[in-house]
Amino acid sequence: MMLARSLRLLGKQQKTWTILSKPAYSDDKSAYTDFGFQTVKKEEKAGKVNEVFSSVAPNYDLMNDLMSAGIHRLWKDKLLKTLNPNSRTVLLDSAGGTGDIATRFIQYVGEESSPQVTVCDLNPNMLAEGRKRAEKQNLNMNWELCSADDLPFEDESFNAYTISFGIRNCTDKDKVLKEAFRILQPGGRFLCLEFSHIKHPMLKSIYKQYNFNVLPVMGECVAQDWNSYQYLAESIEKFPTQEQFADMIREAGFSAVTYENLSFGVCAIHSGFKL
Amino acid sequence: MAAPQPIQYIKLNSFQRNLMAAVSSIIALKNPYRDDMVAVSGETTAGNSLKMMHGKMLKDETGRRILTDQPRITSEIINMDKLQQLPENTFGRKYADMMNKYKITPDSRKVVRFVENPEHAYVLQRYRETHDFCHLLLDQPTNLRGEVAVKYYEAIQTNLPMCWLAAIGGTIKLEQNRRVSLIRKDLGQIVRLANDSTFFLNIYFEERFEQDLDDLRREMKLL
Numbered sequence: 001m002m003l004a005r006s007l008r009l010l011g012k013q014q015k016t017w018t019i020l021s022k023p024a025y026s027d028d029k030s031a032y033t034d035f036g037f038q039t040v041k042k043e044e045k046a047g048k049v050n051e052v053f054s055s056v057a058p059n060y061d062l063m064n065d066l067m068s069a070g071i072h073r074l075w076k077d078k079l080l081k082t083l084n085p086n087s088r089t090v091l092l093d094s095a096g097g098t099g100d101i102a103t104r105f106i107q108y109v110g111e112e113s114s115p116q117v118t119v120c121d122l123n124p125n126m127l128a129e130g131r132k133r134a135e136k137q138n139l140n141m142n143w144e145l146c147s148a149d150d151l152p153f154e155d156e157s158f159n160a161y162t163i164s165f166g167i168r169n170c171t172d173k174d175k176v177l178k179e180a181f182r183i184l185q186p187g188g189r190f191l192c193l194e195f196s197h198i199k200h201p202m203l204k205s206i207y208k209q210y211n212f213n214v215l216p217v218m219g220e221c222v223a224q225d226w227n228s229y230q231y232l233a234e235s236i237e238k239f240p241t242q243e244q245f246a247d248m249i250r251e252a253g254f255s256a257v258t259y260e261n262l263s264f265g266v267c268a269i270h271s272g273f274k275l
Numbered sequence: 276m277a278a279p280q281p282i283q284y285i286k287l288n289s290f291q292r293n294l295m296a297a298v299s300s301i302i303a304l305k306n307p308y309r310d311d312m313v314a315v316s317g318e319t320t321a322g323n324s325l326k327m328m329h330g331k332m333l334k335d336e337t338g339r340r341i342l343t344d345q346p347r348i349t350s351e352i353i354n355m356d357k358l359q360q361l362p363e364n365t366f367g368r369k370y371a372d373m374m375n376k377y378k379i380t381p382d383s384r385k386v387v388r389f390v391e392n393p394e395h396a397y398v399l400q401r402y403r404e405t406h407d408f409c410h411l412l413l414d415q416p417t418n419l420r421g422e423v424a425v426k427y428y429e430a431i432q433t434n435l436p437m438c439w440l441a442a443i444g445g446t447i448k449l450e451q452n453r454r455v456s457l458i459r460k461d462l463g464q465i466v467r468l469a470n471d472s473t474f475f476l477n478i479y480f481e482e483r484f485e486q487d488l489d490d491l492r493r494e495m496k497l498l
Binding site: 209213214216217218220221224226 | 388
């Protein structure tokens with residue numbers, strides 16, 4: 001009986017979530033952006049995201065494994081396969097935090113060819129964690145503490161750009177896309193791996209319940225952090241659809257923009273070229 | 276010196292509450308040092324017992340005052356140095372001595388986050404923060420045997436599921452001879468005292484620091 005009641009209440013939960021997304025501001029709307037379901041001033045978002053990742057940093061990979069039952073590894077491998085780099089690829093991995101993608105990149109190309117990769121991230125804790133790991137494995141990467149919407153790199157200084165599970169957290173996605181366009185050489189490729197939307201209504205509903213009901217509980221029990229995983233669920237919910245995001249990428253100047261759904265749309269890899 | 280952290284009121288739906296209760300209780304039983312899981316377990320399983328505790332406090336004059344004042348206990352509010360200077364037989368001095376002996380401070384208590392009703396949330400927070408006073412009043416050390424003894428007392432007085440879980444779980448975890456010693460020597464008296472003595476949440480402990488400890492025990496019918 002308890003189970004039936006719980007299941008009914010799960011349905012009711014839909015209403016509360018949309019109530020939470022009503023903004024509470026009255027002045028210039030362009031100065032605000034999303035932080036999960038909250039609407040916050042643009043200047044505040046970076047700080048709030050920083051807090052989330054500072055607290056998540058040490059248990060990050062454990063939580064990723066638990067939440068996706070290890071499937072996040074397959075998603076990231078697929079991203080590399082799509083990129084298909086070689087020894088001439090000069091990669092910028094943006095919001096690269098602990099260096100997941102950069103590590104795979106080096107392993108894919110082969111350490112002997114000294115592949116060039118720079119990892120940049122807004123959060124010093126994540127970068128520190130990444131550096132530690134790279135040293136342990138003796139991998140050579142460049143590390144840069146900066147924001148993805150204001151890169152300290154010259155125009156056209158890379159020929160590949162990846163952002164994996166990062167753009168969702170960025171304050172101004174359009175700015176990030178424009179910066180990516182700027183630092184890429186003509187012929188360069190933009191790739192984004194990010195949580196996206198499931199089309200199938202029943203799967204979509206189960207997935208949403210899982211995100212809102214199970215993730216924060218796991219976050220609290222494993223990482224002692226309810227709030228960060230509540231934020232995760234909300235930020236996934238608020239992210240643009242596959243088509244909307246593809247349009248945003250086109251707006252930034254990229255051509256031949258396509259996307260591929262992974263795991264029924266739980267994530268998607270968006271690809272664009274600078275021509 | 277730490278200021279009291281504000282109590283939070285995160286809303287949980289049934290599914291989340293049940294899942295959290297199950298997972299946190301299992302982790303807390305397996306590893307009692309995960310005080311965050313002990314705390315969450317207590318909050319998500321509390322339910323009706325908080326209503327009962329709140330009711331007991333409302334019926335008592337001092338209980339009502341505590342509910343109005345909502346005093347918190349942290350090292351910033353309780354001046355441990357001053358307590359250390361009180362005469363030897365006083366409640367306050369004995370408390371300070373005990374805290375020093377076991378090297379604990381009142382700041383290690385987690386703040387309540389998952390109880391929606393603010394009044395009930397305070398009652399649970401007060402229960403958490405007065406736990407050390409119970410150790411002192413019952414003269415039980417902070418080893419596993421002592422903790423289990425105090426948990427039986429609290430379980431009978433508060434009826435919190437988490438207290439029962441901890442008391443019984445702890446009894447099972449104890450070494451054979453300690454378990455036997457607890458049951459034979461202390462348990463009978465603890466149960467009697469818990470049933471007959473004053474509800475410990477109705478004592479305004481902060482006003483009793485200068486009182487003689489045995490006198491306080493007599494007043495509470497613990498002696």
